[in-house]
Amino acid sequence: MTNGDAAVKPKVFVLDTNVLIHKPDAIISFRDNEVVIPLWVLEELDRLKTFSDEKGRSARQAIRFLDEQSRRGDLTKGVKVGKDTIVRVVTTHSTEVPSDLLQDKTDNKIILAALALQNQGYQVFFVSKDINARVKATTLGLRAMDYEKQKVNFEELYAGWKRTAVSEDTLRDFKSRRRMAIPEKLHPNEFVILNNEKAADSLKGSAIGRYNAANGTLNLVGQKGQPVMGIKPLNQEQVMAFNLLMDDAIPLVTLVGKAGTGKTLLAIAAGLYGVVEKKEYTRLLVSRPVIPMGKDIGYLPGDKDAKLAHWMQPLFDNLDLIIASNKKEGIKSVEWLTHNRLLELEALTYIRGRSLPGQFIIIDEAQNLSPHEIKTVVSRAGKGTKVVLTGDPYQIDSPYLDANSNGLTYLVEALKGQALFGHITLEHTERSPLAEMAAELL
Numbered sequence: 001m002t003n004g005d006a007a008v009k010p011k012v013f014v015l016d017t018n019v020l021i022h023k024p025d026a027i028i029s030f031r032d033n034e035v036v037i038p039l040w041v042l043e044e045l046d047r048l049k050t051f052s053d054e055k056g057r058s059a060r061q062a063i064r065f066l067d068e069q070s071r072r073g074d075l076t077k078g079v080k081v082g083k084d085t086i087v088r089v090v091t092t093h094s095t096e097v098p099s100d101l102l103q104d105k106t107d108n109k110i111i112l113a114a115l116a117l118q119n120q121g122y123q124v125f126f127v128s129k130d131i132n133a134r135v136k137a138t139t140l141g142l143r144a145m146d147y148e149k150q151k152v153n154f155e156e157l158y159a160g161w162k163r164t165a166v167s168e169d170t171l172r173d174f175k176s177r178r179r180m181a182i183p184e185k186l187h188p189n190e191f192v193i194l195n196n197e198k199a200a201d202s203l204k205g206s207a208i209g210r211y212n213a214a215n216g217t218l219n220l221v222g223q224k225g226q227p228v229m230g231i232k233p234l235n236q237e238q239v240m241a242f243n244l245l246m247d248d249a250i251p252l253v254t255l256v257g258k259a260g261t262g263k264t265l266l267a268i269a270a271g272l273y274g275v276v277e278k279k280e281y282t283r284l285l286v287s288r289p290v291i292p293m294g295k296d297i298g299y300l301p302g303d304k305d306a307k308l309a310h311w312m313q314p315l316f317d318n319l320d321l322i323i324a325s326n327k328k329e330g331i332k333s334v335e336w337l338t339h340n341r342l343l344e345l346e347a348l349t350y351i352r353g354r355s356l357p358g359q360f361i362i363i364d365e366a367q368n369l370s371p372h373e374i375k376t377v378v379s380r381a382g383k384g385t386k387v388v389l390t391g392d393p394y395q396i397d398s399p400y401l402d403a404n405s406n407g408l409t410y411l412v413e414a415l416k417g418q419a420l421f422g423h424i425t426l427e428h429t430e431r432s433p434l435a436e437m438a439a440e441l442l
Helices: 017-022 039-048 054-070 106-119 131-139 168-177 236-245 263-277 304-311 313-325 334-339 371-378 407-415 433-441
Strands: 011-015 034-038 079-081 085-090 123-127 143-145 161-165 179-181 191-195 206-212 217-221 252-257 283-288 343-347 359-363 386-391 421-426
Touching (some): 054 371, 168 217, 236 263, 236 421, 252 263, 263 283, 334 343, 371 386, 407 421
Parallel strands (some): 034 085, 252 386, 252 421
Antiparallel strands (some): 206 217
């Protein structure tokens, strides 16, 4: 048989388990292609389904999705999903490898299942969120790729604000009228810092405006900013952040920044102000994902509150600073706030399934959440609730996420054109010169 007579087999995408954990219905993303699930992926999903965290829920959702497809045909022969996508389960793997050690681990058997398909003549693409798995697959001669359906380019992430140079007359007129028509089309709630470089005083030579998409105008924002619960904004980025945080008409705000930029402190101060002073919200609910560096939270002694104390200590530090800075009487301690149900600290795992109306919700360290988890969290918000997500995409503890694929940056890019959303990227560290040096150079 000549090469011209040989049948060319189609492309197949072999999915690793972590892809289905990242997005349980990821199969439907591969339109007009064949998606292969090795049997050992099902074994790993079966093991993970007993977990009570988000990973376990994703595993159960992926299993239900595959079960639904199995009712429509034989998965080992392939079942059509949608119009032109085929999903198939394979039960064999290649044994043609130089070392028996490769066949001892479930993760390796998934890779070897992809290798077996390639040996049969298929154009195989091994898809995994695990960098090391992709390296191993490439070493064996496979084409490996990350699941990029929900990835963004972090280097080009929407900042929520920009700078522009203006004349002295334009700046003076803007400050006098407090608004101006702007020919450039901006995103709703995007800020513009207008600078006149000729001004001797940098503060007087600049102004901050927030874009109102409804009428196409730039509206003046107070340059200095007023203290909130004793916390005063220290730079223009913090002024803009407070402006969004204090605006009850914007129910979803994201703050991205490196360590020491004040994102968590500003969010908690605004939340306490909304609960204690304005009484706009019934409670401040603060949470963060539990991503352990060693043992998981379940192995720590004590009840839920005792376990959470270890993970929530950075939040306690911010709360203590706000209480110490707030000169008004009323807030006595963190314990007083929790006792009076004005403050609740909750593990992110327990938020799912709850309906949370009328609350100010802060999700700290949101860069450790996948896009699927972010969607789950934001969808908990009830009527009258404001959700604030903070995080540093350069400090990610999850092994399957990075600056481009985490849920926080994905949400920023996905919602940047929505009127109910506001975002600020904070660049200047205010914690200390040492902290700024570490964030920049280490």
